[in-house]
Structures are given as C-alpha cells and as structure tokens.
Amino acid sequence: MSIWEYANPKRFIAVSDRVVPWLSWLAAVLLVVGLGWGFFFVPRAENFEYSVKIIYVHVPSAMMAINIWVMMLVASLVWLIRRHHVSALAARAAAGVGLVMTVMALFTGAVWGQPMWGTWWAWDPRLTSFLILFLFYLGYLALWAAVEDPDAAADLTSVLCLVGSVFAVLSRYAVNFWNQGLHQGATLSLDAEENIADVYWFPLLVCLAGFVVLFLALVFVRTTTEIRLRRVAALQRREAMA
Amino acid sequence: MTLSVTDLSCARGGMPVLEGVSFTLEPGRVLVLRGPNGIGKTTLLRTIAGLQPALSGEITGAEDRVAYGAHADGLKAALTVWENLAFWAGIYGTPLERIKPALFAFDLYPLQYRQAQALSAGQKRRLSLARLLLTGRPVWLLDEPTVSMDAASVGLFAEAVKAQCADGGSALIATHIDLGLETDTLDLTPYKATPVWEFADRAEEEEFFA
Amino acid sequence: MTLSVTDLSCARGGMPVLEGVSFTLEPGRVLVLRGPNGIGKTTLLRTIAGLQPALSGEITGAEDRVAYGAHADGLKAALTVWENLAFWAGIYGTPLERIKPALFAFDLYPLQYRQAQALSAGQKRRLSLARLLLTGRPVWLLDEPTVSMDAASVGLFAEAVKAQCADGGSALIATHIDLGLETDTLDLTPYKATPVWEFADRAEEEEFFA
Amino acid sequence: MIALLRRDLMLAVRAGGGFGLGLAFFLIVVVLVPFGVGPETELLRRIAPGILWVAALLSALLTLDRIFALDWEDGSLALLATSPLPMEGVALVKAAAHWLTTGLPLTLAGPVLGVLLSLDPAVVPVLLASLAIGTPALSVIGAFGAAVTVGLRRGGLLLSLLVLPLYVPTLIFGAEAVRLSAEGQGAGTALLLLGGVTLGTCALLPFAAAAVLRINLRSSA
C-alpha cells in the first residue's frame, strides 16, 4: 500500500493517535538528555564564555525554522498536485511550529548576541535573512487566517509558499551582497577540521534530534486538530444546509 | 451547436448544492432556470460559465461560446455608458459600429455620455445587458437579468433575447419573474444536493471534509 | 401620526429630478411608488429618509420615525446572520429577544449562524429586510425590497408589511413588481421635473448653475 | 455607541484586519529601512527615532481607509445615518476603534522594534510616552480624512495625501521628544505640546468628520 493511503484523514488520525505518545516521550527524553548534558556536563570553554550553552537551544531551533519551511514547501506541492487535504493542513500545522522556532532562534540569538557581540541585534546576513524568513512565516499564516473558503485558502497559501521560497533564496543572496557579517559560519559542515570540539558537538546532536522528534509530534497533533476543525466546520455546514 | 449539460453536480463554498442536473439548449431556444432562493441557480450558471469547476458530470458546447451576465453589473463608474460598451467591444474584438445598435436596443442612446455612476439602478442594469450584444457570443447565461428594471425595459430585454434566438443564438436565464417570452423552463428544486458526496472520486477523503 | 409630503421637489447629482410631489401616508396604509427607471423613486425615498435635502416643499412626520431600506443591503459579510441583526438591534436599542421572531418572519432561522457572505442573493435581501423589524420605526421606506427574491419570500415580505400596518405602522415602497398586497399607488411619472429651477428660492443664482 | 464599537472591534478581529496587520506593516517598514540605508549601527541609531515615528505614522495611515469605506460600500453607513446615533458619535467611536486596533498595538511594539534599529535603551520610556500620547491624534485626524474621501472608490491614496500634512505637527513633536532625550536633553515640552495637539484634535475633529460624512452621504448614489 502506498503512503498516499495515509492521506485519508481517518487513517491519518488513527496513525497519529498511535505514534504521538511515543514521539512525545522520545522527544522529552532526548531534550532532557541533550540540554542537561549541554548545560551541566560540558566543560567551560576558554574562547566562549558561559553563554555558549545557548547554542543548544539556538542552533536546533534555527535549523528547524529553516527546514520546516522546506517541509511546508513539499506539503504544498503535494496538495497542489495530488489534492490531498491532509497535506495542506499539515503544511499549515507545520507553519505554526516553524514560526515559534523562528522566534526562539531570534530570541536566543539576541540574548546570545548581547554577551558575544555586545548588541542584541546586528544586521548580519544570517540574522537578516532569518528575519525575512520570519516575515514569510507571518505572511503565510496571515493568509491562511484571512481566507474564508478552506480549499481556496489551501491553494493560495500553497502558491504563496512556492513563490515565497524562491524569493527567500533570492533574498539570502541579496543580503549577502548587501553586508558581510560577524555571525558564525556553518559549524556543522561535514569536513571535520572546522567543526567545533566534540564535547560541544555530541550534546548538540542530541538536542537536534530532540527538536526534530518534538517537531514531528507537534505536527501530528496540530494536523489532526486542523483535520478535526475542518470536519466540524463541514458538519456544521451540513446542519445549515439540511 | 447545442449547449448540453449531463448529470452535472456543483458545489458552492465547499458544499454540494446541485446534483444530477441534465439539460440541453438548442440554438434558437431560451431556457429559464427557476427555483427558490439559494437552490443554486447562480452556482449552476457560474459553473457553466467556467468560473468554477464542476464536481462531476460534463458540459459540452460552452467553451468560448457563452457570454455571462452576473448579479453584479460589472460597470466602470468613472466611464461613460459609451466607453463602458466600447471597452467590452474591444475585449471581444467587436467593431465599434455595433455599439450604437446596442445602445438603441436598450434605450440608452440618450444616456450614452452619462457616467455609469450617474445611472439609476435600472439604467445600470440595462447597460450591463447591452454589453451582451457586443460579445458576439451565441449562448447567453444570465443571472436575474431584469432585476430592478421597469416593465418597458423588461420588454426591451425580451426583444433582445428574441433577436438573439432569431439568428441562431440561445439563452439560459435564471429569474423569478415572467419575461413574457415563450420559453422552456427548468425547475432546479428536484436537483437539490443531499449533502453527501457519493459522486466525489476518492469518496471518503472528500466526503470527510464536506 | 401620518407622514405627509407637500409639493416636494428633489434633485439628484445636481439635476432636479422630481417636482411638486405631494401625498400623505396614514398609519396602517401602504403606498407603492411606481414609475419607469430613472424617474426618481430612489431620490424621493432618500430625501424623505433625510439623506439628502429637498430643493423645496416640506416633509412632516418623518423625523426619527422612518426606517430606510436601500438598494444596497448594508450587511457585514464577515458577521453571521444573527450578529448582523444583533448589531442593528443594539443601534436602535431593541431588546435582543426580538431577533428570533425577525429571523422566523423571513425564514432565516436555519441560516442564523451562516456568515452573510455565504448567503445567496435572495437570502441576503431577506436578511436586510429582517433588519427593519428591529428598528421599531413606524414608517418603512423601502427601495425595491423584493429584488431577486422568489415568490415564497415575497409572500413573507407581504406578511411582514401587513403585520407592520396591523399595529399602526405604514410603508412607502418603490417597486416594479406586484407585491400581492392591496395598497394605494403613486405613479411618479407626472412629477418628472422640467430641468429649470423656477421653484428654487434663490431662483437666479441656482438656475445659473443648473 | 457600544454596539457600534463592539461590532467594529469584532470585524477588525474577524475580518483578519485590525491588530496583526497594522503591526506587521510597522515591523516591515522598520526592517526595510536598513536594507535601504545600509547596516551601519551608529547611523541607524541616529535615525532610529525618526524612522520609528514615520513608520508608526505610515502604518496608522494604511489602516485608515477601513474606518468608513467598508460601511460606505455595503451601504450600512447610510443606514447608520438614518439611525438614532448622532453622526458625531459614529465618527468618534470609529476613531476610537481604529486607535484600539492600531495605535495601541503600535505603541506597545515600538520599543521592541527599537532594538532592530539599535535605539539606545535609555530613551525607550520617552518613546513609549510619545507614542501613547501621539497615536490617538493620528486616529482622529485619520478618521476625518477617511470621512472626506469616503465617497471615492479606493480613495485610499488621496486619503494619505490629505492626511499626511495634517500629521506633520504630531510627527515633529513626537519624534523631537525622542530625539531630544536621545541627545540627553529633556523631552518634557515636546511631550506637552504633543499632548496639546492630541487633546485639541480629539475635541474638535469628530464634529468636522460628522459634517463631512453628511455631505458625502447627501450626494452619494
């Protein structure tokens, strides 16, 4: 049986009801371990001061924020091509989480910036393009909220998501052209030498895993909620018609 | 070529409204849609006009052959009567000479230099009907065309429809009043959709949200 | 107290439209305004409703006693049927209990939680008429109230008007169709203004610009 | 009056209008400016107060046409005019609703966005004060402008032309207050003058707005 079977709302709800508890626990464990490890059992760095520990929230949330948008893009495409309502609703569900992640990254980043760069905010390319991503999330959700007819809303937001993605990438380059900044480069790049020391590295990985699982759990919950909301609306409309 | 609708089902605002509608409209005929408010006349016309997709069933002979007249007049308040018509003539590639007859047909000639916003309700309506003559389309889909028009104007409209039929056109008209034309009538009441989606492919998935 | 209009003249868009209109409307009576499109029915109603000043003549018994129903429905698309009515009840200080009867009177009860934008043309119109019942005003001024309503709804409307008259109200209705009420009729055609301003008090000055 | 206020707030929330968007626009303008003028911090810090005020003013401006135009288009303004409410009351309530959905959120958001322009934290209280005192004037003046242009379809742009000049005093005093305190001088007088402007407008303009509305209704289709 193909994965499209799960596009059937009933089956989707059934599945999510089964997996959500597991995901939640797994996420809890991973986060507790990762954050606990990172916060309490990592030796104090010489170059970074204590605030370095923020990285265990900052980096995962930042990465999630970016990757969630990608996931939304995929879901939107699925909706546009295969017209599975669940897919569209999943995109909406994810967007909510993505927005929160973005805010977390911005906030932790700002808090971190204070000790590191002596300022809450700097117009560094990384930060700036993140701010733009934040705006995209806002617009996307606002559009969902504004359109009455659910299917039209799904269509419009999907198209917006496509166009938005292109422009997000475009702005990334534009911003780089505009200002070369002081933000860390991609420390998690694959070639080993420029990786940060393993002591920081492992707990970070655990945290990342934790965030991913947490995201999955949240998306499942929120998607089922969205599905049920639409179901209720549909039933109410039937009332009205009958 | 006749407009034929077979086993058509259409929805509005995500709810199925009509199902199993079938009829054919030969050239030279007028078909009047009747039915209580909210039965789905507007929805049906919009579907045939291609503004919204049908849930199921098929429509043949509508492609590029219909001129749609909606509840709204679609006039530009700032343009004069003549300019409004000239615009639509341009869109449909109709020569401008055809405007004058259209003005006469709906007794708008004296008002032709009046801005649309300075027209009374019925005058506006007449203007929006005059537009149909410039589309050169054989099939008219009209949604309550005679709203707020007086008896005389309704007469003019009837004339226009007759003329249209005379040269092989046809008209599908949703209305609550009597137009004083001999027409076929289709009452939509029996086609009211029972709000379940047997007809949707992927039945369950669709039905779930409808 | 009766609404009485004596020797009224009114203009629209700077042009005199009607002159020398006089009539009285006793409590319990219905007066229907007739006349071809553009004769000035809307203009007359707007003048009596106090939306525009009369050129000359006088209107008594209208002050704070009239409820005006225009061509436009005046509904809030984003609000539900019930909320729309509740708002007007609030404005006119009418107790909310009165909403339910109003809904029944126009067969809107099943639609009461529907957003106004999800109503069909005729349903919208019915809602805008239901509003009248909440104004608690004795005199109704209605401009083509039954536009795009089906026969059944027109019947409901006639009932509502009867009821209004029964408890001492009255109605002045501009329409082109037959309401199935026994009413007095006033045809405005004879009052069409000759576009000169003898009647304006500051004759020359006004006349100069008209 | 209450009924009207309640309805307007309800609409603002429901029709996806109101709060969120006015705020978002504020945010966006503030974000755009650095893209224009470049990222140098000290430059941004210097222009921060001015930019914040101009941005607040613009986002108030963009929400103005909602004040009357919607009610006009669907005909409910005419119906209100024939209702027991006095037009002055309508104008005042509408302005109040606009302030609650726009001015208030802007005021609260101001300091946060100040961070983006690296506004120095010391002046935040003054910024708050100036916005809190100034924005009501923006709403009332705006309501008047909206009343003037309500007849014109999509008069939105003309509206801004009429209103912006009227905004100048508010802008000057408001921004000046913040600038002065940023330069370490007292902002007292500026704030006082700002308060004067607000009081004056709130006292007089609703009447003007009502008059204008009546005129527009008279000549309307």
Add this chain to the structure above:
Amino acid sequence: MIALLRRDLMLAVRAGGGFGLGLAFFLIVVVLVPFGVGPETELLRRIAPGILWVAALLSALLTLDRIFALDWEDGSLALLATSPLPMEGVALVKAAAHWLTTGLPLTLAGPVLGVLLSLDPAVVPVLLASLAIGTPALSVIGAFGAAVTVGLRRGGLLLSLLVLPLYVPTLIFGAEAVRLSAEGQGAGTALLLLGGVTLGTCALLPFAAAAVLRINLRSSA
C-alpha cells in the same frame, strides 16, 4: 489586451487614481523623513538613496490594491475571466498599467526629490537607472500579491504584509547600486543583478498571478 490597457490608463487618469497620487505620496514620504530624523544635511545625504528607494517602494505598494480589487468588486473581473483574454494576459496588462501609472512617474521624479535629501548630483544617473530597472519588478510582484488578496475585502494591509518581503531583493540591489556609486564604487553588478530580478519576475509571476486569480474567482461569491 490593448483595450484593457487603454481602459486601465483611462480609469487611472479619470478616477483621480494613478499618476498624481502615487507621485504625491512619494513626495510626502520623502518630505516627512527629514521632519523625523532632523535636518542635518550630511546625515540626510547618507541616508538619501535608501530613503528614496524605500519611499518609492511604499508608494508603489499603496497603489497595488487598485490593480485588481476595483474590477473584482464591480464584477468585471469575473466577466473578463469568461472573455477571450487569457488570465495571464490580464495579469500582465494590469501590471504594465500599474507600472505606467506609478513606476514610470516615480522614476522620473526620483532625481528631483533627491535634491530635497541633498543627494549628490553625481549619482543621479545611477538613481534613474536603478529605478527604471527596478520598478517594473515592483509592479509585477505587486500584481501577484494583489491577485492573492483580491478576494478579501480591504485586503490592502495583508497585501503589503505579503508583498514587502518579496520586495527585499529588489530594494537591496536598487538601493545598493545607488549607495555604492555614492561611495564612488562601481554600481554595475548591482544593476545587473537588479535587472536579473526584474526579468525573472516579469517572466514567471504573471502565471502565478493568473493561477491565483482563477482560484479566487472559483470560490468567490
């Protein structure tokens, strides 16, 4: 197509929309900024390019909702959809009309207003070039945004929320070009990139806009 373009221009001129207003708004924003940030010349000169571009962008923004909303409300968009014109054509023509009534005047006015911000004369050619190349992108992107929000009554504000982030690249390259040449460096690459953005958007977005319009029409009342 031509008929539509002619009509839109006629309406823009007649309905008091188009030219005058977009321009005037541009002027006013530029005038307001000095009130906000204070009169120091060298400060103004430094921020001039950015402010000019942001102002141009905002006044383009304010005229966007006219692109489709009017035709939507009076029902002529639905009639156009049932006419022989392809929706893509409609979208493109509408964007073109918007540019002719807004972008073009802004471009021409830019240098003049530059004087107000004591922009140094040497960079005027680059300013002209950047505006000329950049503003079409603003119109096309805007047309897309307008198409998305056309269904919503007074979606104007949501419109700006959706569109402004899309404007970022255009703004950056445009303003950057002027800034660079103000600092005496070459603006070539910036202008090239700007041109790239414009071409790309003009090529692709009309299709997106058309698709969105069809969606909105489908679910419209």
